[in-house]
Amino acid sequence: MTPVARRSWAAAVLAVLALPALLPLLSAAAAWTVPAGEVWAHQLRHVLPRVAVNTALLLFIVGGATAVLGTVLAWLVAANEFPGRRMFAWALLLPLAVPAYVLAVVFAGALDFAGPVQGWLRESVHAGIRLPPIRSLGGAALVLTLCLYPYVYLLARVAFESAGARPLEVAQTLGLEPGAALRRALLPLARPAVAAGVALVCMETLADFGVVAALNVDTFTTAIYRAWYGMYSVTAALQMAALLGLVAILGVWLERRARSARGYAAQRPAGELPRRRLRGGEALAATAFAGSVLAVAFVLPAAQLVAWAWRYAATDLDARYWAFAGRSVALAASGAIVVVVAALLHGYALRGERRAWANGLGRIATTGYAIPGTVLAVGLFAPLAAFNGWLQDRLDALFGSAAPQIFLQGTLLAMLVAYLARFLAVGAGPVESGLERIHRHLDEAAGLLGARGFTRLRRLHLPLLRGSLFAAAILVFVDLMKELPITLMTRPFGFETLAVRVFEMAAEGEWQRAALPSVLIVAVGVIPVVLLSRRIAHVA
Amino acid sequence: MAHFSSFVAAAMLAVVFSATVPTTVVAAESLVVYSARNEQLIKPVFDAYTRETGVEVKFTTGDAAVLIERLAAEGRNSPADLLMTVDAGELWNAAQRGLLQPVRSGTLERNVPAHLRDPEERWFGLSMRARTIFYSPQRVDAKTLSTYEALAQPAWKGRLCLRTSKKVYNQSLVAMMIAQDGEAKTEQVVRGWVANLATDVFPNDTAMLEAIAAGQCDVGIANTYYFGRIAKERADFPVKLFWANQASGGAHVNVSGAGVTTHSRRIAAATRFLEWLSGPKAQAHFAAVNMEYPVNPAAAVDPLVQSWGRFEPSLINVAEAGRLQPAAVRLMDRAGYR
Numbered sequence: 001m002t003p004v005a006r007r008s009w010a011a012a013v014l015a016v017l018a019l020p021a022l023l024p025l026l027s028a029a030a031a032w033t034v035p036a037g038e039v040w041a042h043q044l045r046h047v048l049p050r051v052a053v054n055t056a057l058l059l060f061i062v063g064g065a066t067a068v069l070g071t072v073l074a075w076l077v078a079a080n081e082f083p084g085r086r087m088f089a090w091a092l093l094l095p096l097a098v099p100a101y102v103l104a105v106v107f108a109g110a111l112d113f114a115g116p117v118q119g120w121l122r123e124s125v126h127a128g129i130r131l132p133p134i135r136s137l138g139g140a141a142l143v144l145t146l147c148l149y150p151y152v153y154l155l156a157r158v159a160f161e162s163a164g165a166r167p168l169e170v171a172q173t174l175g176l177e178p179g180a181a182l183r184r185a186l187l188p189l190a191r192p193a194v195a196a197g198v199a200l201v202c203m204e205t206l207a208d209f210g211v212v213a214a215l216n217v218d219t220f221t222t223a224i225y226r227a228w229y230g231m232y233s234v235t236a237a238l239q240m241a242a243l244l245g246l247v248a249i250l251g252v253w254l255e256r257r258a259r260s261a262r263g264y265a266a267q268r269p270a271g272e273l274p275r276r277r278l279r280g281g282e283a284l285a286a287t288a289f290a291g292s293v294l295a296v297a298f299v300l301p302a303a304q305l306v307a308w309a310w311r312y313a314a315t316d317l318d319a320r321y322w323a324f325a326g327r328s329v330a331l332a333a334s335g336a337i338v339v340v341v342a343a344l345l346h347g348y349a350l351r352g353e354r355r356a357w358a359n360g361l362g363r364i365a366t367t368g369y370a371i372p373g374t375v376l377a378v379g380l381f382a383p384l385a386a387f388n389g390w391l392q393d394r395l396d397a398l399f400g401s402a403a404p405q406i407f408l409q410g411t412l413l414a415m416l417v418a419y420l421a422r423f424l425a426v427g428a429g430p431v432e433s434g435l436e437r438i439h440r441h442l443d444e445a446a447g448l449l450g451a452r453g454f455t456r457l458r459r460l461h462l463p464l465l466r467g468s469l470f471a472a473a474i475l476v477f478v479d480l481m482k483e484l485p486i487t488l489m490t491r492p493f494g495f496e497t498l499a500v501r502v503f504e505m506a507a508e509g510e511w512q513r514a515a516l517p518s519v520l521i522v523a524v525g526v527i528p529v530v531l532l533s534r535r536i537a538h539v540a
Numbered sequence: 541m542a543h544f545s546s547f548v549a550a551a552m553l554a555v556v557f558s559a560t561v562p563t564t565v566v567a568a569e570s571l572v573v574y575s576a577r578n579e580q581l582i583k584p585v586f587d588a589y590t591r592e593t594g595v596e597v598k599f600t601t602g603d604a605a606v607l608i609e610r611l612a613a614e615g616r617n618s619p620a621d622l623l624m625t626v627d628a629g630e631l632w633n634a635a636q637r638g639l640l641q642p643v644r645s646g647t648l649e650r651n652v653p654a655h656l657r658d659p660e661e662r663w664f665g666l667s668m669r670a671r672t673i674f675y676s677p678q679r680v681d682a683k684t685l686s687t688y689e690a691l692a693q694p695a696w697k698g699r700l701c702l703r704t705s706k707k708v709y710n711q712s713l714v715a716m717m718i719a720q721d722g723e724a725k726t727e728q729v730v731r732g733w734v735a736n737l738a739t740d741v742f743p744n745d746t747a748m749l750e751a752i753a754a755g756q757c758d759v760g761i762a763n764t765y766y767f768g769r770i771a772k773e774r775a776d777f778p779v780k781l782f783w784a785n786q787a788s789g790g791a792h793v794n795v796s797g798a799g800v801t802t803h804s805r806r807i808a809a810a811t812r813f814l815e816w817l818s819g820p821k822a823q824a825h826f827a828a829v830n831m832e833y834p835v836n837p838a839a840a841v842d843p844l845v846q847s848w849g850r851f852e853p854s855l856i857n858v859a860e861a862g863r864l865q866p867a868a869v870r871l872m873d874r875a876g877y878r
Contacts, residue, residue: 504601
């Protein structure tokens with residue numbers, strides 16, 4: 001491909017990929033042309049100061065906590081040998097399969113005053129004993145951290161494992177202690193991956209509604225829903241969503257800037273990362289630490305869910321659940337394929353892209369992840385329905401009353417486009433950080449050997465990227481299993497999935513009954529997580 | 541790997557195929573409902589209609605606010621014939637935005653009391669949801685209870701539990717209080733509530749009732765069917781129901797209801813369906829699946845629900861809950877009721 005052709009190809013790809021996220025952002029921005037002054041005066045005085053502080057605190061705590069927890073766990077598993085390591089390598093990903101809103105409800109149920117833990121403490125220890133309230137900012141930060149750390153863990157682990165032996169060998173040659181070797185040789189290599197993971201965590205935290213609603217924290221997102229559902233002001237809701245989009249774009253841009261100051265590309269990895277064998281107290285501490293994270297984030301909540309689900313299984317579990325699960329898997333799998341292919345194109349188009357506007361388009365394409373799902377669904381649905389209406393009018397004009405009724409906005413195609421708008425960031429993060437680790441000299445060398453374009457992708461990049469692509473596929477698949485607002489709004493009539501089932505139960509407060517579909521979401525989500533995680537271990 | 545690729549290819553083909561065949565024309569003998577009332581609460585009743593009349597009822601569920609945006613976005617190409625919600629405010633909002641049309645029907649006028657339907661006949665309540673006071677009989681003498689407003693008195697300091705003001709049920713309760721008492725007095729009451737809270741607000745009514753049972757607080761406000769669900773499973777649940785405001789305007793009620801969409805192409809069929817839903821037999825079924833109250837006084841009430849005794853509902857038209865809801869939300873923000 002000539003440089004000019006390549007450049008227009010890249011720009012076209014970025015423009016097409018940015019469209020699904022751009023449409024709702026534009027609908028939101030367009031809302032600013034409609035005055036909603038009365039609502040805003042109220043929001044500025046009574047709502048925004050409080051929610052801005054809460055949102056910032058939540059972002060700061062969850063971002064920081066997941067960065068530390070995810071990186072430490074990844075380093076433990078990738079660079080050390082201790083009892084249970086092989087199991088922890090995949091098991092630490094399991095919290096990904098639990099929908100965050102479900103985990104929040106389990107935590108609230110277990111740890112609130114009326115729950116079993118505090119009840120037991122009051123009866124057996126002391127009647128006046130109280131735990132810190134779970135329905136609080138701290139509680140929400142805890143739940144979000146436990147749900148979201150696997151993003152950082154997975155990406156950092158892939159980065160550590162694909163670093164190979166050389167960085168550590170060099171560090172040892174220089175006489176660095178293991179701790180210093182980690183800090184000065186391994187961490188810098190993992191930085192793009194950790195940053196990509198934390199960026200995903202922050203975007204998901206910004207967009208989260210389920211956890212903060214269940215644990216009573218007022219954030220920007222809850223203020224959006226309050227203006228929309230409570231004050232019937234879609235305009236004010238969209239305007240606030242547009243601000244959220246701006247914050248996300250700003251965040252992504254800052255992360256880029258901080259990252260582009262340094263080059264992270266490694267040489268082709270040589271040898272496997274050597275694992276340091278931990279002994280005695282060290283080994284025990286490592287096992288206990290990984291074990292307690294796993295217990296709190298997954299094993300105990302899952303046990304509670306199973307206990308609830310068991311109670312309703314006799315009445316609720318019927319043959320339809322096969323269909324619910326089948327549809328969930330089919331949707332999540334096709335969505336994951338679409339998103340990962342798009343993410344690969346996206347990463348490629350951005351590689352070596354220097355034009356600011358093209359880069360900007362590429363970034364906008366990934367901001368859908370920071371917009372609350374329902375707002376994004378509505379923002380995308382409106383233009384789609386308008387297009388459908390236009391098409392229908394043309395058909396009616398052509399065929400009169402014999403014209404077929406079309407209903408594009410309620411098809412799987414609409415669903416997949418919306419998934420792309422929301423989840424491209426999840427696929428793009430791992431792919432991009434993977435591409436960054438492939439040094440540009442390799443591209444040039446391959447070019448000299450005559451491998452360009454698709455051949456270079458297939459023979460050079462795909463083998464090197466395989467770990468990152470699998471990581472992207474796992475993350476998107478599991479996210480899609482849990483996804484609700486888009487599925488709810490764009491599904492065809494009678495098209496029910498496991499997540500839709502959770503909604504049906506939860507909307508009327510039947511949370512314990514919602515445990516049954518939740519358990520199945522977790523069970524179905526866990527299988528690919530385990531399988532693909534093992535695969536990463538082989539190819540990394 | 542080869543197997544995997546062919547599986548992937550098959551999946552992609554299936555998706556593309558189903559995507560390019562849009563869900564087309566709905567048969568003449570069918571209706572489409574956009575419903576914010578959940579599947580498990582409507583499907584049994586819809587199925588009964590299909591068995592009786594042969595008319596198929598297709599539906600999709602979701603949040604009312606989202607379904608309303610969907611109707612608005614689809615405009616005259618919308619496949620929906622009816623919009624069903626679990627809150628009068630949302631029906632009021634949909635009507636306000638021109639998404640519902642008036643239906644003239646003597647049957648509906650006879651079956652649905654005037655305060656539970658739109659004065660302009662664009663929507664009709666189909667079940668009544670009462671929101672009242674609940675208390676711990678061990679720690680509260682029922683004689684000390686009277687009205688929602690009285691819960692703002694200092695005697696309840698540190699003893700009151702409330703659900704979050706984000707839930708529409710509390711927004712419509714406060715809206716109806718504004719309709720009855722005026723904004724200034726209502727704001728005082730809500731400030732009093734906030735000052736009396738034993739703990740931060742709860743995300744749902746069930747958790748709030750459990751907190752009364754566990755002794756975290758003594759009194760609270762909830763919808764009766766949440767209490768019914770617990771009481772059905774645990775006969776010894778240590779919380780009792782008290783009918784609020786019986787001497788001053790009646791207990792707060794909201795409706796789950798429906799209206800015919802402006803762009804429906806099957807107005808007559810949709811109206812017949814609404815009329816059937818308001819009849820005594822369907823009414824008893826519709827309300828009983830969730831232990832709510834039928835709007836039609838001729839319909840039978842669930843035995844457990846009946847055991848709570850008769851009560852006087854507020855007779856202010858439930859449309860007011862919609863009209864005053866934005867004001868209620870702002871009032872609660874000002875008063876610090878989260």
